[in-house]
Amino acid sequence: MINKLIDKIQKTGAPIVVGLDPMMKFVPDHIKKIAFEEKGETLEGAAEAIWLYNKEIIDKVYDLIPAVKPQIAMYEQFGIPGLIAFKKTVDYCKQKDLVVIGDIKRGDIGSTSAAYATAHVGKVQVGNNLCAGFDEDFVTVNPYLGSDGVQPFIDVCKEENKGIFVLVKTSNPSSGEFQDRLVDGRPLYELVGEKVAEWGSQHMGSKGYSYVGAVVGATYPEQGKILRKIMPNSFILVPGYGAQGGQGKDLVHFFNEDGLGAIVNSSRGIIAAYQNEKYAKFGSVNFADASRQAVIDMITDIDQALKNK
Amino acid sequence: MINKLIDKIQKTGAPIVVGLDPMMKFVPDHIKKIAFEEKGETLEGAAEAIWLYNKEIIDKVYDLIPAVKPQIAMYEQFGIPGLIAFKKTVDYCKQKDLVVIGDIKRGDIGSTSAAYATAHVGKVQVGNNLCAGFDEDFVTVNPYLGSDGVQPFIDVCKEENKGIFVLVKTSNPSSGEFQDRLVDGRPLYELVGEKVAEWGSQHMGSKGYSYVGAVVGATYPEQGKILRKIMPNSFILVPGYGAQGGQGKDLVHFFNEDGLGAIVNSSRGIIAAYQNEKYAKFGSVNFADASRQAVIDMITDIDQALKNK
Numbered sequence: 101m102i103n104k105l106i107d108k109i110q111k112t113g114a115p116i117v118v119g120l121d122p123m124m125k126f127v128p129d130h131i132k133k134i135a136f137e138e139k140g141e142t143l144e145g146a147a148e149a150i151w152l153y154n155k156e157i158i159d160k161v162y163d164l165i166p167a168v169k170p171q172i173a174m175y176e177q178f179g180i181p182g183l184i185a186f187k188k189t190v191d192y193c194k195q196k197d198l199v200v201i202g203d204i205k206r207g208d209i210g211s212t213s214a215a216y217a218t219a220h221v222g223k224v225q226v227g228n229n230l231c232a233g234f235d236e237d238f239v240t241v242n243p244y245l246g247s248d249g250v251q252p253f254i255d256v257c258k259e260e261n262k263g264i265f266v267l268v269k270t271s272n273p274s275s276g277e278f279q280d281r282l283v284d285g286r287p288l289y290e291l292v293g294e295k296v297a298e299w300g301s302q303h304m305g306s307k308g309y310s311y312v313g314a315v316v317g318a319t320y321p322e323q324g325k326i327l328r329k330i331m332p333n334s335f336i337l338v339p340g341y342g343a344q345g346g347q348g349k350d351l352v353h354f355f356n357e358d359g360l361g362a363i364v365n366s367s368r369g370i371i372a373a374y375q376n377e378k379y380a381k382f383g384s385v386n387f388a389d390a391s392r393q394a395v396i397d398m399i400t401d402i403d404q405a406l407k408n409k
Numbered sequence: 410m411i412n413k414l415i416d417k418i419q420k421t422g423a424p425i426v427v428g429l430d431p432m433m434k435f436v437p438d439h440i441k442k443i444a445f446e447e448k449g450e451t452l453e454g455a456a457e458a459i460w461l462y463n464k465e466i467i468d469k470v471y472d473l474i475p476a477v478k479p480q481i482a483m484y485e486q487f488g489i490p491g492l493i494a495f496k497k498t499v500d501y502c503k504q505k506d507l508v509v510i511g512d513i514k515r516g517d518i519g520s521t522s523a524a525y526a527t528a529h530v531g532k533v534q535v536g537n538n539l540c541a542g543f544d545e546d547f548v549t550v551n552p553y554l555g556s557d558g559v560q561p562f563i564d565v566c567k568e569e570n571k572g573i574f575v576l577v578k579t580s581n582p583s584s585g586e587f588q589d590r591l592v593d594g595r596p597l598y599e600l601v602g603e604k605v606a607e608w609g610s611q612h613m614g615s616k617g618y619s620y621v622g623a624v625v626g627a628t629y630p631e632q633g634k635i636l637r638k639i640m641p642n643s644f645i646l647v648p649g650y651g652a653q654g655g656q657g658k659d660l661v662h663f664f665n666e667d668g669l670g671a672i673v674n675s676s677r678g679i680i681a682a683y684q685n686e687k688y689a690k691f692g693s694v695n696f697a698d699a700s701r702q703a704v705i706d707m708i709t710d711i712d713q714a715l716k717n718k
Contacts, residue, residue: 121521124534132536141536173517173524177533179542180496184489207551208482208514209581209648212430215482224486225433227441227450233488242516244553245579246586270554272518277555277604281597283590288597292587339518 101237101262102305102313102335105199106360108166114399115355117201117337118161118391119367120189121171122150126372128384131156147181150174153387154189157371158196160388161395167199169337169365190236201337202236205267207249213241214252221264222256238263240315240337243292250299254312258303263311266299268292268327271317271340289323293330300334309335309361318350318364325353328361336362342369342398348405355406364402370394410546410571411614411622411644414508415669417475423708424664426510426646427470427700428676429498430480431459435681437693440465456490459483462696463498466680467505469697470704476508478646478674499545510646511545514576516558522550523561530573531565547572549624549646552601559608563621567612572620575608577601577636580626580649598625598632602639609643618644618670627659627673634662637670645671651678651707657714664715673711679703 109115124132127149135149158168170193175186193200206216220239223230241253241264253264269279269289279289293314300310310333316324318340328336336354341347341364354362373379373394374387382390418424433441436458444458467477479502484495502509515525529548532539550562550573562573578588578598588598602623609619619642625633627649637645645663650656650673663671682688682703683696691699 123520123524136536141538143533143535143540143542146533146535146540171517171521171524173515173521173528176528177524177542178535179528179540180489180493182528182542183492187489205517205551206482206514208480209579211432212480212482215432215480215486219482219485219488219491224452224455226452226455226487227445229450231452231455231488233452233486233491242514242551242553244551244576244587245581246583246588248581248583267553270518272554272557274555274557278553278597278601279555281592281600283592283597288587288590288592291590295586 101199102309102311103307105166105335105363106307106309108199109360109363112164112166113403114165115363115402116165116395116398117167117169117363117365118165118370118395119169119171119203119365120154120157120371121174121367122153122371123174124149126368126375127153128374128387130385143178143181146178147185150178151185151188155192156388157391158193160392162196162198164392164395164399165198167201167363168193169201169203171203171367187234190234194235199238200236201238201240201265202234203240205240205242207242207245209245210248210252213249214256217253217256221253221260221262238265240265240267242267243295247295254299254303257311263313265313265315265337266292266296268296268314269316269320269323271319275317290326290330293327296334297331300331304333309333313337315339316354319345321350321353328353328356332356337365338362339365342366348401351402352405352409359406366398370398410508411618411620412616414475414644414672415616415618417508418669418672421473421475422712423474424672424711425474425704425707426476426478426672426674427474427679427704428478428480428512428674429463429466429680430483430676431462431680432483433458435677435684436462437683437696439694452487452490455487456494459487460494460497464501465697466700467502469701471505471507473701473704473708474507476510476672477502478510478512480512480676496543499543503544508547509545510547510549510574511543512549514549514551516551516554518554519557519561522558523565526562526565530562530569530571547574549574549576551576552604556604563608563612566620572622574622574624574646575601575605577605577623578625578629578632580628584626599635599639602636605643606640609640613642618642622646624648625663628654630659630662637662637665641665646674647671648674651675657710660711661714661718668715675707679707
């Protein structure tokens with residue numbers, strides 16, 4: 101799957117991923133009206149609204165991009181109906197041949213991590229059948245519990261030819277509270293980065309990159325530069341571009357000399373582009389056209405930044 | 410809700426929580442047969458099997474205990490049907506007046522943590538309605554992203570009179586890989602413990618304990634002793650008793666002098682007791698009676714240990 105991700109990045113010329121993180125305040129009124137009329141102002145109505153919203157965006161951008169990253173929390177907040185919309189979104193993106201990164205940030209003790217891995221990138225035995233609960237291509241994993249919380253994900257990914265991105269240095273303002281604390285003179289995130297490199301050596305793809313990537317926020321470019329060197333064979337999933345403050349020029353150090361090694365996420369900057377003054381001319385009815393333009397602009401921004409490296 | 414937890418611990422004399430972590434290998438054959446005949450060897454069949462299994466255990470033990478802790482991963486592995494069984498289990502336990510600790514170990518950047526908090530301990534706005542997705546009383550939270558990943562949970566809990574348990578020192582063998590690393594000469598988990606105490610001061614109950622507790626594994630009693638002092642007003646949720654190796658005598662230092670301050674979890678030691686030689690005489694058909702006896706024995710073990718403190 102890391103090979104497929106690389107192929108698709110090269111084909112599209114777009115090392116980007118669109119974060120499908122639908123919040124109700126992003127969904128245009130005309131979509132909410134349709135959904136609420138059909139299913140009421142209920143969890144089912146909300147789930148229908150975010151599904152209709154997602155589908156229109158996916159239809160308008162899928163040919164430009166290699167991958168999407170649905171954030172499961174934004175679906176989970178709508179309970180079971182929300183999670184049904186998550187699954188529909190994952191399945192629909194896979195039909196469109198997009199690589200799907202489930203942003204689930206799970207992580208637990210061994211047997212429990214194994215259940216999460218089964219849930220999202222594996223198959224569970226039921227009687228004589230193997231069944232897939234959810235079916236993403238990659239998932240994000242929290243490393244706080246150490247190797248035995250991460251290993252079950254790697255084991256399942258090896259079987260299924262799938263991958264993970266481990267949280268190393270997150271994009272949020274207080275990420276340094278624990279992640280930056282110095283251990284033997286070095287920040288904790290560097291030690292986590294070293295582990296990512298070690299875990300990745302167990303599960304290498306054929307194009308020089310492992311199936312074990314890392315999450316490093318665009319908001320911390322200097323740290324990204326160091327982590328790039330610590331994990332030379334790991335893809336870095338870079339959140340924080342756009343709405344969180346990261347810019348194209350901040351991103352260059354996340355890439356390797358081969359122009360690969362990073363994939364940059366933008367969520368609300370793309371999916372809620374129509375609410376941004378820059379794209380307001382599209383209007384809320386044409387929200388997905390605004391998203392398409394925002395994707396094109398993002399590709400150009402990153403391309404320029406990489407050319408000026 | 411922390412007040413209710415304390416009341417119930419005092420009424421039952423049982424500072425314990427039963428982990429409802431159903432794995433298919435724990436479910437007796439006669440239950441699987443019923444479920445699979447009705448729903449097939451499918452995710453729906455598996456979900457029905459774990460629901461029937463849970464319900465019988467809950468019916469047999471609810472009067473003895475203050476709380477349950479369903480581990481969501483064990484349900485999530487069965488996809489949407491599994492999560493429906495999770496919700497049914499949560500709702501049924503609340504009907505039985507049990508305190509429900511959702512073991513979800515979520516944690517993300519601020520806006521995403523807010524969505525998880527909404528999902529599990531809050532309510533989401535849909536049009537003019539407020540809807541609850543899931544509806545646990547407490548949830549477990551991963552601190553790796555720092556304060557802005559934890560604060561949204563506290564904010565929602567203040568509104569809803571609910572609480573959280575933050576992972577501090579987990580019970581698994583490799584928990585030390587990052588959690589024990591020395592920062593200024595002190596292990597990281599101590600710094601996380603200090604933050605738990607600080608977060609808790611924002612949201613105190615009326616009985617001397619805060620709504621922000623900590624998870625500290627029974628398998629690390631020495632660390633528990635230190636953390637008990639660092640977080641005097643926080644309840645400690647203690648996993649790792651029984652199957653993971655923790656014993657009654659290991660637990661005494663997790664409690665305060667008032668005999669409160671800790672709640673000890675056992676999962677497979679209770680729910681799969683009938684598979685343990687000690688309770689084999691019950692037979693698989695009477696699996697829930699074996700669970701009841703295992704609960705009684707666990708209460709006695711901890712009671713003895715506290716008396717011999």
